[in-house]
Amino acid sequence: MTKLDNIQKQDKEFLFQNYGDRLPVAFKKVEGPYLYDIDGKAYLDFLSGISVTNIGGDNSKFIAKMHEQIDSVIHTSNWFYNQEQIEAAKHISRLAFKGRTLFVNSGAEANEAAIKIARKHGMSKSEDCYHIITFTKSFHGRTFGAMSATGNPKIHTGFGPLVPGFIHLPFNDEKALKTAFETHNVCAVMTELIQGEGGINLVDEQFVKTLESYSKKHNALFIIDEVQTGIGRTGTHFVYQHFGIQPDLITLAKGLGNGIPIGAVHATGKTAALITPGTHGTTFGGNHLASAAADVVLNTISEPGFFRTCKPSLRISIFNFKSAEK
Numbered sequence: 001m002t003k004l005d006n007i008q009k010q011d012k013e014f015l016f017q018n019y020g021d022r023l024p025v026a027f028k029k030v031e032g033p034y035l036y037d038i039d040g041k042a043y044l045d046f047l048s049g050i051s052v053t054n055i056g057g058d059n060s061k062f063i064a065k066m067h068e069q070i071d072s073v074i075h076t077s078n079w080f081y082n083q084e085q086i087e088a089a090k091h092i093s094r095l096a097f098k099g100r101t102l103f104v105n106s107g108a109e110a111n112e113a114a115i116k117i118a119r120k121h122g123m124s125k126s127e128d129c130y131h132i133i134t135f136t137k138s139f140h141g142r143t144f145g146a147m148s149a150t151g152n153p154k155i156h157t158g159f160g161p162l163v164p165g166f167i168h169l170p171f172n173d174e175k176a177l178k179t180a181f182e183t184h185n186v187c188a189v190m191t192e193l194i195q196g197e198g199g200i201n202l203v204d205e206q207f208v209k210t211l212e213s214y215s216k217k218h219n220a221l222f223i224i225d226e227v228q229t230g231i232g233r234t235g236t237h238f239v240y241q242h243f244g245i246q247p248d249l250i251t252l253a254k255g256l257g258n259g260i261p262i263g264a265v266h267a268t269g270k271t272a273a274l275i276t277p278g279t280h281g282t283t284f285g286g287n288h289l290a291s292a293a294a295d296v297v298l299n300t301i302s303e304p305g306f307f308r309t310c311k312p313s314l315r316i317s318i319f320n321f322k323s324a325e326k
């Protein structure tokens with residue numbers, strides 16, 4: 001039996017089989033862009049842990065900071081003040097827009113919090129203002145709210161009934177958007193601007209502007225799911241920055257911790273104020289280690305010249321997607 005056979009056998013015996021048969025490789029080491037498997041074979045890493053290890057799995061500044069943080073404090077509690085959280089949040093306010101940040105543990109949890117904030121916003125207007133517009137082929141995560149927001153029946157199968165109040169519209173369909181706003185009391189629009197899991201579908205520039213203007217006109221929150229597109233993955237710090245728009249709230253995760261689990265909701269001061277003391281929280285969210293990880297990541301992507309090499313090629317690929325669709 002090979003080493004891999006042995007791991008595969010134990011995986012089947014001891015782990016849930018929700019990932020089905022995994023790809024037939026088990027990694028042991030990272031060095032630059034290479035991953036090395038248990039037999040020492042090198043693989044060039046084009047996956048980056050599914051949009052996670054944005055600054056490199058063995059980034060020396062990151063590793064040094066993690067060692068330093070582990071040696072001082074990993075976790076206390078959100079009952080106490082936390083300077084690492086504040087430092088990471090300052091970066092987000094600087095790189096995105098001035099506002100406040102809530103740290104959580106994953107993309108699904110960030111979206112779950114965003115959904116609660118959207119509901120709070122709706123309830124502050126009227127009892128029946130609870131509809132959230134999302135889009136077909138979107139992906140927002142696997143928790144109940146995030147799954148219900150996701151516009152993909154495959155993700156829902158076997159788990160009904162879903163959380164009510166989500167309207168899944170076809171992506172880039174202005175007419176459907178107009179009708180939905182006219183026929184429902186909408187508290188928020190929540191969308192990716194490049195649908196990732198749904199098959200790399202790029203939003204139309206005009207549609208983004210319409211989303212923003214309808215949201216403003218109807219006093220609905222404009223929420224951008226930046227879990228996959230944020231933290232520099234599209235040649236700007238956040239994908240919404242390509243479009244000259246101002247969301248009320250963005251959700252982050254994946255690349256934010258470079259592999260240390262952390263997610264975040266970042267919102268304008270007015271939107272953040274909807275979550276009053278005691279109405280939301282998490283045990284681990286933004287603990288000292290995770291926040292220190294986010295601090296290094298955000299510091300790194302802030303460095304002058306960070307995008308110099310990647311931006312032109314990303315521009316080309318975005319335009320290629322556009323023309324390929326036509």
Ligand SMILES: Cc1ncc(COP(=O)(O)O)c(C=O)c1O
Nearest residue numbers: 106107108139140141227228253
């Ligand atoms: C756009 C988007 N939102 C949310 C999520 C869920 O994030 P997580 O897997 O960290 O819960 C993902 C994950 O792929 C995603 O791509």
